[in-house]
Amino acid sequence: MKRRAINYILCLTLGISALIWGCSPPQTLDSVxxxxxxxxxxxxxxxxxxTQLVNTEVGDINxxxxxxxxxxxxxMAVFNDYPEGFAEQSDSETILNGCRNGAVGQVNGNLxxxxxxxxxxxxxxxxxxxxxxxxxxxxxxxxILLAGDRLYQIGYLGSNKDKLNSPEVQNFLSxxxxxxxxx
Numbered sequence: 258m259k260r261r262a263i264n265y266i267l268c269l270t271l272g273i274s275a276l277i278w279g280c281s282p283p284q285t286l287d288s289v290x291x292x293x294x295x296x297x298x299x300x301x302x303x304x305x306x307x308t309q310l311v312n313t314e315v316g317d318i319n320x321x322x323x324x325x326x327x328x329x330x331x332x333m334a335v336f337n338d339y340p341e342g343f344a345e346q347s348d349s350e351t352i353l354n355g356c357r358n359g360a361v362g363q364v365n366g367n368l369x370x371x372x373x374x375x376x377x378x379x380x381x382x383x384x385x386x387x388x389x390x391x392x393x394x395x396x397x398x399x400x401i402l403l404a405g406d407r408l409y410q411i412g413y414l415g416s417n418k419d420k421l422n423s424p425e426v427q428n429f430l431s432x433x434x435x436x437x438x439x440x
Contacts, residue, residue, distance in 0.1 A: 286323055291336040292436035295411060298425045301325040301332055315340055329393075330415040332429055339406045349380050349403050356401050356408060357384055364388040366397070377435055379404040385421060396421055404435055 284297045286304055297304055304323035311320050320337040344352065361368050366388035374383035381402035388395050398421045399412035411433045413426045420426055 284325075286334060288321075288323065288334070288336070291321060291334075291409075292407075293334070293336065293409065294432075294434050295323075295334045296429065296432035297325050297332055298429050301327045301330075304332070304334070311337075315343060329417075330420070331413070332426075333410070333412050333414075334433070335410040335412075337408050339408065341406060344403060344406045352403055352408070353380065353382050353401055356410070357382055357399075360399060360401070360410070360412075361386045364390075364395075364397075374400055374402070376400075376402055376433060379435060381409075383430075387418070394418075398422075398426065398430065400430055400433065402435070409433070409435065 281300060281302065283299045284301065284303055285294060286297060287294045302325055304325040306321065306323050308319055308321045311318050318337050318339065320335060323334045325332050339352075357368070357371065361384070364386075366386040369385045369387060371382055371384040374381040379402045381400055383398070383400050385396070385398050387397070393416055395414055395416060396418040397412060397414045399410060402409040402411075411430055413421065413429065415421075
């Protein structure tokens, strides 16, 4: 009972704060299909889900994207499944490096920093990059994780480099959790 009261007060407080400050509270995305949860920052609209068929070296892959944009900022959570058994037959670092290089190369970006990262013992990378878009410098931070044959990508893009390490962005990235069995 006490826990319900605390949750009620917290929700009420967040709701009132959102009304006063004119922004939406943080939004939890619980993707049953993707078998993950992530909390999008306050002030961002509910993420939009799209699925794209992408041609890769291992065949056509469905990529599911959840994207939320605010002003010049974008937060995303993405997942795709490789063919069954692909991760077992390949080196995880090779897969992760290829994904990182593809993400940075797709936006004609420059890799600025890359470090090992893991969530629930699933291997990954956290990397920072920059690019130009219509004459404006864009900065990004992204996490990529390999869980069996599933690849996850969680990222932020924006025009303010200092925001990459802000609590808002870092809390978004660190809020990502994978279901116990993603396959």
